[in-house]
Amino acid sequence: MMDVAVNKEMKGRNKIHPQKFALYAALASIMMMFAAFTSALVVRRAAGNWLEFRLPDIFFYSTAVILLSSVTMQASYYYFKKGNAALYRTLLVITTVLGISFIYLQYQGWTAMYDIGLPLSGGPVSGSFIYLISGAHAAHVLGGIAVLVVALLHAYILPYKATPRRKLRFEMSLIYWHFVDFLWVYLLTFFVLQS
Amino acid sequence: MESTDKTIIAPAYEEDVLIEELGYDDHFHDHHHGDKYQSNFVTTYIFSQDHKMIAKQFLITGMFWALIGGLMSLVFRLQLGFPEESMAWLKPVLGKWISISEAGVGTLAPEFYYALVTMHGTIIVFFVLTAGLSGTFSNLLIPLQVGARDMASPFLNMLSYWFFFLAGVIMFLSLFLSTGPFSGGWTAYPPLSALPQASSGSGAGMTLWTISLVFFVVSVLLGGVNYITTVLNLRTKGMTMWRLPLTIWAFFVTAILGLLSFPVLFSGFLLLIFDRELGTSFYLNEIFVGGQALEYAGGSPVLYQHLFWFLGHPEVYIIILPAMGIVSEVLSVHARKPIFGYKAMVYSILAIGFLSFIVWAHHMFMSGVNPFISNFFVIFTLIIAVPSAVKVFNWISTLYGGNIRFNAASLFGIGFVSMFISGGLTGIFLGNSAIDIVMHDTYFVVAHFHIVMGVAAMFGMFAGIYHWYPKMFGRFMNDTLGRIHFWGTIIGAYAIFWPMHYLGMAGVPRRYYSFDSFETFRHFGTMNQFITIAAIIVFALQVLFVINFFYSIWYGKKQKTRNPWGATTLEWTTPIRPGHGNWEGKIPTVQRWAYDYGKDGKEFIPQILPPQEGESEEVH
Ligand code: HEM
Ligand SMILES: [Cu+2]
Numbered sequence: 085m086m087d088v089a090v091n092k093e094m095k096g097r098n099k100i101h102p103q104k105f106a107l108y109a110a111l112a113s114i115m116m117m118f119a120a121f122t123s124a125l126v127v128r129r130a131a132g133n134w135l136e137f138r139l140p141d142i143f144f145y146s147t148a149v150i151l152l153s154s155v156t157m158q159a160s161y162y163y164f165k166k167g168n169a170a171l172y173r174t175l176l177v178i179t180t181v182l183g184i185s186f187i188y189l190q191y192q193g194w195t196a197m198y199d200i201g202l203p204l205s206g207g208p209v210s211g212s213f214i215y216l217i218s219g220a221h222a223a224h225v226l227g228g229i230a231v232l233v234v235a236l237l238h239a240y241i242l243p244y245k246a247t248p249r250r251k252l253r254f255e256m257s258l259i260y261w262h263f264v265d266f267l268w269v270y271l272l273t274f275f276v277l278q279s
Numbered sequence: 280m281e282s283t284d285k286t287i288i289a290p291a292y293e294e295d296v297l298i299e300e301l302g303y304d305d306h307f308h309d310h311h312h313g314d315k316y317q318s319n320f321v322t323t324y325i326f327s328q329d330h331k332m333i334a335k336q337f338l339i340t341g342m343f344w345a346l347i348g349g350l351m352s353l354v355f356r357l358q359l360g361f362p363e364e365s366m367a368w369l370k371p372v373l374g375k376w377i378s379i380s381e382a383g384v385g386t387l388a389p390e391f392y393y394a395l396v397t398m399h400g401t402i403i404v405f406f407v408l409t410a411g412l413s414g415t416f417s418n419l420l421i422p423l424q425v426g427a428r429d430m431a432s433p434f435l436n437m438l439s440y441w442f443f444f445l446a447g448v449i450m451f452l453s454l455f456l457s458t459g460p461f462s463g464g465w466t467a468y469p470p471l472s473a474l475p476q477a478s479s480g481s482g483a484g485m486t487l488w489t490i491s492l493v494f495f496v497v498s499v500l501l502g503g504v505n506y507i508t509t510v511l512n513l514r515t516k517g518m519t520m521w522r523l524p525l526t527i528w529a530f531f532v533t534a535i536l537g538l539l540s541f542p543v544l545f546s547g548f549l550l551l552i553f554d555r556e557l558g559t560s561f562y563l564n565e566i567f568v569g570g571q572a573l574e575y576a577g578g579s580p581v582l583y584q585h586l587f588w589f590l591g592h593p594e595v596y597i598i599i600l601p602a603m604g605i606v607s608e609v610l611s612v613h614a615r616k617p618i619f620g621y622k623a624m625v626y627s628i629l630a631i632g633f634l635s636f637i638v639w640a641h642h643m644f645m646s647g648v649n650p651f652i653s654n655f656f657v658i659f660t661l662i663i664a665v666p667s668a669v670k671v672f673n674w675i676s677t678l679y680g681g682n683i684r685f686n687a688a689s690l691f692g693i694g695f696v697s698m699f700i701s702g703g704l705t706g707i708f709l710g711n712s713a714i715d716i717v718m719h720d721t722y723f724v725v726a727h728f729h730i731v732m733g734v735a736a737m738f739g740m741f742a743g744i745y746h747w748y749p750k751m752f753g754r755f756m757n758d759t760l761g762r763i764h765f766w767g768t769i770i771g772a773y774a775i776f777w778p779m780h781y782l783g784m785a786g787v788p789r790r791y792y793s794f795d796s797f798e799t800f801r802h803f804g805t806m807n808q809f810i811t812i813a814a815i816i817v818f819a820l821q822v823l824f825v826i827n828f829f830y831s832i833w834y835g836k837k838q839k840t841r842n843p844w845g846a847t848t849l850e851w852t853t854p855i856r857p858g859h860g861n862w863e864g865k866i867p868t869v870q871r872w873a874y875d876y877g878k879d880g881k882e883f884i885p886q887i888l889p890p891q892e893g894e895s896e897e898v899h
Contacts, residue, residue: 102431102512109504113538120546120589124582128561131579205558209577212559220549 107256111263114224118267121217122274128209129278135208136279139272140196143218146189147272150225153182154265161258165251169244176239179261180232183225190222214275221268228264231257292841294852295864297887302865303516305428326441328433329859333440334419335751338744340444341411342825348402349818351395358387360811362793376459389792390479393462396790397480398454400465401488403733405495406450408598410443412740413537416601417506417530419747423850424524426515426867428860431508435501442498446491453487461488464790466587469562469580473554476568485555489548496541496548503541506534515849517869521625522886524848524873525618528625529604532632533597539636540593547586554578581646588639595732596635599699600628602739603670606692609742610674612846613689614681615882617874620673627666634663644712645719653712660710667703671696687761691742694769695735701773702731705780720790723783726776734772741765744828749843753856754835760827764820771817778806847885848873 128134160175194215198204202211235257238250327333354373357366367385370377376391418436422429430436453460462480463471467488475482510523510531523531550561554575562583563575611618618624640648640656674696683689705727709715718724741764748756787800794800842851849869853861867887875884879894 100512102508105512106431106435106504106508109507109538110500113500113504113542116539117542117546120543120586124546124550124561124586127585128579128582131581133577205553205560206574209560212553212561216550216553216559216561 101252103252104256104259107259111260114263115267118217118220118271121213121220122271125213125217125274125278128213135210137200137202137208137210138279139214139275140193140200142189142193142196143272143275146186146193147268149182149189150186150265150268153179153186154262156182157258157261161254164254165246167246172244173239176232176236180229180236183229183232183261187222187225187229190218193218217271217275221264221271224267225264228257228261231260294841294867294885294887298852298862298865298867301870301887301889302862302867304865326437328429328437330418330422330430330433330436331751331857331859331861333436334415336440337410337414337418337443338751340440340447341407341415342828344402344406344447345411345821346825348399348407349821351399351402353815353818354387355392355395355399356811356814358392358792360808362795390462391459392792393464393478393790394459394480394484397462397464398450398460401461401492402450404465404594404598405492406443406447408732408736408740409499409594410495412736412743413530413533413597413601414440414443414502415740416526416605416743416747417502417534419751420526420850421506421509421530422513423750423853423857423861424527424848424873425510425513425518426849426869427509427513428862428866430505431513432505436505439498439501439505442494442501446494446498449487449491449494453484453491456483456487458482458484460484466584466591467551468587469551469554469578469583470566473551473562473580473583474566474568474573475555489552489555493545493548496545499537499541503534503538506530507538510534515866515868521622522869522872524604525607525621525624525628526601526604528628529600529607532628533600536593536597536600536632536635540590540597543586544590547583547590550586551583581643581648584643584646585639588642589636591642592639593632593635595728596631598732598736599739600631602695602736602743603628605739605743605746606674606695607677608848609688609692609746610677610696611874611876612746612844613684613686613692614678615684615845615876616677616681617876617878618673619676620669621872621874623669624673627669630666631663634659634666638663641710641712641715644715650712657710657712661707664703664707664710667699671700671703685762686745686758687756687765688742688745690762690765691738691745694765695738695742697769698730698735698738698772702727702729702735706731717786718783720788721783722779722787722789725789726779726783729779730772730776734776738769741768741824746844747850748828748831748835749838749855750850752832752835753838754831755838755843756827756831756835760823764824764827767820768817771813771820774813775810775817778810782806842885845883847871847875847883849886852885852887 156175157179160172160179163169163171163175197211197214201207202214204212204215235254238253242250322328323332327336354369357364365384366373366377366387367379367383369387370379370385373387373391376388377385378388379385418430421427450460458479460480461467461472461484462478463485467485471477471481472485475485510527514523550559553559554561554563558574560575560578562580563573563578564580566573566575607618607624638656638660640653641660644653644656678693705723709718709724709727745756745758745761748754782803785800785803787794787803794803838855841853841855844851849867852867854863869886870889871884871886873886875886876882878884879891
């Protein structure tokens with residue numbers, strides 16, 4: 085029999101904040117979008133008439149940059165919680181700079197592709213896929229940079245205080261940033277395995 | 280809002296007493312500032328963040344689109360049923376799409392026929408049966424039935440509606456383009472969708488179609504994130520997952536399907552947009568248009584079909600699952616019996632949801648997919664029949680021996696079951712690739728999906744509207760008109776779609792403007808006339824429904840008691856016209872599952888009622 089006692093037990097649920105949960109749901113959705121892109125590539129490749137090529141090296145440098153930015157973001161969060169306002173702010177700035185550098189390097193990667201005869205259109209479709217997928221990813225990183233800019237404004241304008249509200253915000257920005265990082269690593273691995 | 284209501288319901292309702300006693304206080308009312316959702320006209324009726332108002336916005340917008348989509352079908356049905364008759368009288372509305380011969384005979388332009396068919400499909404599938412159905416009832420019922428003040432994010436919820444609205448505006452504008460709206464079918468296969476020069480609707484029409492649907496995808500995703508989060512995180516105390524009404528289970532799984540499949544459609548569209556605007560060749564191979572070779576090379580149109588149907592098949596369940604949830608609830612309430620096999624219902628919803636992701640290629644048996652791979656899809660497609668049959672069995676068992684109130688709501692519920700059986704059976708025919716190779720793209724397919732999706736989902740929607748109308752407007756719709764609406768529609772719908780099976784078996788292809796040049800199909804002329812006449816009658820009955828709907832908002836019979844149907848679920852414990860925040864004082868807690876009907880000699884026991892001395896165990 086279910087009675088009121090059982091209900092009291094449930095008081096402690098909601099372990100995960102609804103907004104954070106909503107973020108995870110949204111990330112699952114974004115993941116599906118990229119799963120669709122990569123499956124499309126696989127299906128198209130299986131149909132034959134497919135040009136193989138080596139990815140320009142720049143894409144590997146950009147990977148290192150975005151991986152590093154994840155580390156600095158995590159560290160910034162660590163110091164935010166620890167109460168070290170100076171390090172928290174500096175690391176956040178570094179993360180943002182790394183994020184912007186990533187976009188710049190991706191852009192260099194696209195020009196490198198163009199230079200080796202793989203334009204977006206009019207060339208082999210295997211090249212178009214790289215532009216499409218890395219472009220869609222870059223759009224998500226730009227979204228992440230926007231989030232970082234907001235976080236920077238908070239960091240520099242508001243007086244330092246680790247309130248639960250700000251902690252939640254930070255965690256959500258952190259999750260998203262790790263996500264775009266992880267997503268890129270997945271995409272790069274996929275590109276490499278496919279060629 | 281609250282004060283006026285309090286004066287009306289002066290004698291305390293027993294619900295209020297119980298909620299006061301057992302509910303919990305989430306400090307909704309701040310004594311200094313009143314309701315935390317204070318509002319003015321604009322925030323109440325237009326940019327409302329109240330889930331109940333957003334639900335009404337979805338519903339009324341959906342009804343608008345249903346009328347537009349329905350009228351379009353009448354025009355192309357006239358062409359199919361009466362190809363010889365003059366359509367000159369439509370000239371004032373359709374303008375240049377009707378050309379008048381010297382003898383004064385008006386003919387419908389073939390391009391416009393295709394545009395009408397395309398728009399009809401797009402509008403009904405996305406705007407009416409997705410937004411109008413899931414949007415309306417997920418919004419209305421999720422917070423009310425799980426015991427929440429509102430959605431997890433009322434703001435995103437509002438955005439979800441306005442993205443839908445915007446999608447509608449853009450689609451509507453495309454109807455007035457001089458080249459006409461998109462005309463390549465609701466599935467928008469390339470090359471017609473990828474090459475702006477391929478047909479008159481492929482240019483600006485297709486551009487607007489794509490923009491509109493991209494907005495629509497955003498709307499579905501915003502809504503979906505909210506629905507899932509609300510169901511998982513905002514349930515009131517005592518509302519375990521196994522105590523959720525089946526409506527909520529259905530909306531929940533629907534939202535998950537949407538969240539996982541619409542992004543794939545979005546990807547498909549992005550490739551399409553690249554092909555159209557940036558000259559890539561994802562979907563386009565060597566193509567000649569007007570004798571001219573285009574520059575595209577190396578693309579695959581079948582790729583689009585995979586991406587489209589990976590959404591497309593879950594999409595049909597996104598449409599039918601909410602209807603299933605609504606029907607389960609409505610049948611149980613009006614049969615005064617617990618739903619039969621509650622857990623089996625939940626598991627079959629989950630099974631259907633899961634399986635719907637691995638059957639998409641049954642729409643592509645004729646696209647040159649490897650026949651061995653087809654077998655895989657045949658098997659999973661046929662397996663879907665199992666959970667579907669479980670549900671049908673449970674609905675019938677729920678009705679069996681029930682003390683059924685035959686009102687408009689329950690009749691539409693029963694009608695839903697009938698339609699779902701008829702259409703599900705033809706699905707099993709089509710799911711066999713060997714049969715589908717013959718049936719594909721014939722009227723048999725048209726009959727299948729109109730019965731199982733078009734009509735059944737509409738019936739679920741009607742059942743929901745008649746049932747929850749008092750919750751939305753505090754009044755009842757006229758039930759006599761409702762029953763006339765039901766009987767006319769079910770007879771009429773069978774009259775329209777049953778004959779189409781025979782057309783299909785005789786090989787009549789779908790999406791043809793005219794069959795003049797086919798001697799074999801000549802003798803179907805009268806059948807087509809019959810279908811068209813039935814369609815006109817059915818449409819007239821829907822107008823009756825719309826009149827009943829709007830008339831009742833102001834003049835319908837007033838709801839005098841809180842729980843007019845004697846239902847168990849939480850939405851009937853709020854004030855008759857709930858304000859923003861749903862409950863005035865505490866939030867009710869839940870003490871039992873949602874289907875205690877006829878238990879221990881009681882007609883029904885609301886979910887807020889704690890177990891009584893000597894009460895038997897909860898059964899599922
Ligand atoms: C037992 C379950 C079902 C099976 C086995 C099944 C099977 C099929 C198959 C094989 C096709 C492709 C026919 C063709 O194009 O040649 C089809 C088409 C279709 N089905 Fe079903 N179906 C089932 C239930 C449903 C349900 C529940 C819905 C919607 C609520 C639905 C909606 C559709 C639609 C919209 C199409 C046609 C799309 C188009 O080509 O425009 N089906 N079905
Ligand atoms: Cu399907």
